Amino acid sequence: MQETTISILGAGAWGASLANLALANGHRVRVWSRQGNETLAEVIKDADIILSAISMKGVREVALKIQSLTLPPETIFVTATKGLEPETIYTPSQIWQSCFPNHPVVVLSGPNLSKEIDQSLPAATVVASSVDSAAARVQLAFSSSRFRVYTNPDPVGVELGGTLKNVIAIAAGVCDGLQLGTNAKAALVTRGLTEIIRIGNCWGAKTETFYGLSGLGDLLATCNSALSRNYQVGYQLASGETLTQILAKLPGTAEGVNTCQVLIQLARQQNIVMPITEQVYRLLQSEVTPKQALDELMLRDIKPEYGY
Numbered sequence: 001m002q003e004t005t006i007s008i009l010g011a012g013a014w015g016a017s018l019a020n021l022a023l024a025n026g027h028r029v030r031v032w033s034r035q036g037n038e039t040l041a042e043v044i045k046d047a048d049i050i051l052s053a054i055s056m057k058g059v060r061e062v063a064l065k066i067q068s069l070t071l072p073p074e075t076i077f078v079t080a081t082k083g084l085e086p087e088t089i090y091t092p093s094q095i096w097q098s099c100f101p102n103h104p105v106v107v108l109s110g111p112n113l114s115k116e117i118d119q120s121l122p123a124a125t126v127v128a129s130s131v132d133s134a135a136a137r138v139q140l141a142f143s144s145s146r147f148r149v150y151t152n153p154d155p156v157g158v159e160l161g162g163t164l165k166n167v168i169a170i171a172a173g174v175c176d177g178l179q180l181g182t183n184a185k186a187a188l189v190t191r192g193l194t195e196i197i198r199i200g201n202c203w204g205a206k207t208e209t210f211y212g213l214s215g216l217g218d219l220l221a222t223c224n225s226a227l228s229r230n231y232q233v234g235y236q237l238a239s240g241e242t243l244t245q246i247l248a249k250l251p252g253t254a255e256g257v258n259t260c261q262v263l264i265q266l267a268r269q270q271n272i273v274m275p276i277t278e279q280v281y282r283l284l285q286s287e288v289t290p291k292q293a294l295d296e297l298m299l300r301d302i303k304p305e306y307g308y
């Protein structure tokens with residue numbers, strides 16, 4: 001395998017897992033975090049690939065810092081963040097691309113609970129870019145017998161699958177916390193996917209992408225695992241804890257909390273019907289209890305399965 005210099009930005013759970021995957025493949029790997037001793041300039045020097053696993057709230061700040069540094073034009077940016085910027089409704093890849101218009105940007109997203117990856121359990125993911133050669137380079141750099149990497153030509157669709165499922169994972173946690181059963185969970189996840197496709201199409205994402213690993217695949221993983229922080233938020237809300245209490249003890253980031261706010265803003269502006277997302281939003285705002293949110297969903301007007 002071609003040895004590559006990979007700089008990972010963010011030493012949280014996902015950044016650390018991705019750094020270990022790259023190290024195991026024999027690449028030169030450097031990791032930057034706010035807590036580290038090395039400067040950003042030192043860490044990204046001579047990087048072939050700069051991979052960001054920074055949580056959404058820090059993406060633009062770090063991208064702007066790198067903008068002031070000099071980079072060779074062939075440096076590839078990879079983004080593994082699953083969130084939306086509230087002010088612009090940009091996805092992370094759109095932020096990186098707007099800051100670095102002449103560099104290839106690749107999205108990496110899939111059903112990838114970091115704790116399982118850290119145990120070397122098998123997993124698959126997707127890398128997507130408008131620059132095929134960049135996606136192929138990242139695919140090669142991260143592929144191994146325990147991490148199967150597919151390419152996809154729809155970066156925004158791949159990215160939104162990972163981002164939008166976090167809101168449905170909060171709802172899935174509530175569903176399990178209330179012990180509503182397997183039928184309810186299947187209905188919730190399936191109707192959740194309908195909402196994801198409905199709003200995802202607004203960004204120009206392809207419907208078929210949402211049926212792939214980065215969409216349905218990640219939705220299934222996150223809605224069915226206690227390892228998911230977003231699922232945990234919902235599960236603990238169902239047991240009566242407040243959002244403040246839950247977030248205070250949550251290990252790491254649950255991006256779905258902020259993503260839900262951004263989605264509701266967009267859905268209301270564009271008149272997109274998103275009943276599950278709406279109830280998750282109201283629950284996070286303490287406007288409804290989990291039981292009231294369930295009743296609101298079950299008692300909506302009856303309608304055909306497809307269409308609004």
Ligand SMILES: NC(=O)C1=CN([C@@H]2O[C@H](COP(=O)(O)OP(=O)(O)OC[C@H]3O[C@@H](n4cnc5c(N)ncnc54)[C@H](OP(=O)(O)O)[C@@H]3O)[C@@H](O)[C@H]2O)C=CC1
Binds near residue numbers: 009010015033113251
């Ligand atoms: N964990 C997982 O299983 C997966 C996570 N993801 C996504 O990856 C992203 C990161 O998740 P995860 O690693 O779990 O989260 P963590 O909370 O564990 O880590 C977040 C990282 O972002 C950094 N960060 C936050 N704000 C800033 C800032 N302003 N400037 C610089 N660095 C900042 C943190 O730095 P510091 O330590 O200094 O606070 C930390 O390194 C999220 O978008 C998540 O949805 C995607 C797939 C799997």
Ligand SMILES: O=C(CO)COP(=O)(O)O
Binds near residue numbers: 112221227229230255
């Ligand atoms: O995105 C993830 C798995 O693919 C991680 O999910 P959480 O952020 O909910 O832990």
